[in-house]
């Protein structure tokens with residue numbers, strides 16, 4: 001049995017109680033335990049080395065210390081993203097570097113993980129003690145925006161305002177064409193661009209790779225006259241695979257009114 005790259009802190013009994021066999025105990029930190037490595041009956045012979053001991057009641061009982069053990073050595077824990085037993089290190093921004101850093105057997109393979117609060121993986125020689133998993137979030141791959149976005153010059157219009165409606169369309173990388181629909185939604189009654197009649201209609205448009213295509217749908221000056229006040233009107237816009245009503249990406253919309 002092998003116990004390696006573990007950290008034992010503040011145990012009230014023996015951190016490791018050796019029974020039978022010939023265990024190997026190495027690259028572990030024992031800090032503040034009542035007892036660290038204890039042979040229960042004298043039958044076992046543990047091979048111990050490259051361990052670090054600090055503030056334990058008893059470091060070894062019935063087992064032989066290793067040639068590279070460090071005694072009375074503060075591991076200098078610091079709190080990090082996944083816990084409180086990272087090792088203080090100048091390279092990670094702390095004031096001092098823990099004596100456990102790079103204190104392992106240079107011939108020992110390095111466990112996957114890190115002792116650094118900035119989550120940079122351990123490199124040779126190995127650090128002694130527990131290695132936290134690398135949880136650093138991967139660089140997010142930007143997801144290209146797809147579908148339609150509807151932009152209006154305002155959401156409330158009055159006489160003389162410029163009424164401008166633009167639709168931006170962006171397809172999948174391989175899409176060359178799409179069927180585009182723009183709908184004026186007057187409380188559930190639909191009026192379809194480009195003729196602005198209730199008949200379902202759209203237009204086949206050409207898309208461009210990796211950049212949106214812009215359509216100016218409406219552009220006029222809001223007329224004078226007493227139309228009262230209306231809110232809650234909407235424009236919807238979608239691009240679909242030609243011949244289907246299968247939308248590509250997002251369906252854009254805006255809400256507007258006039259007074």
Ligand SMILES: [Ca+2]
Nearest residue numbers: 123125126127
């Ligand atoms: Ca190292």
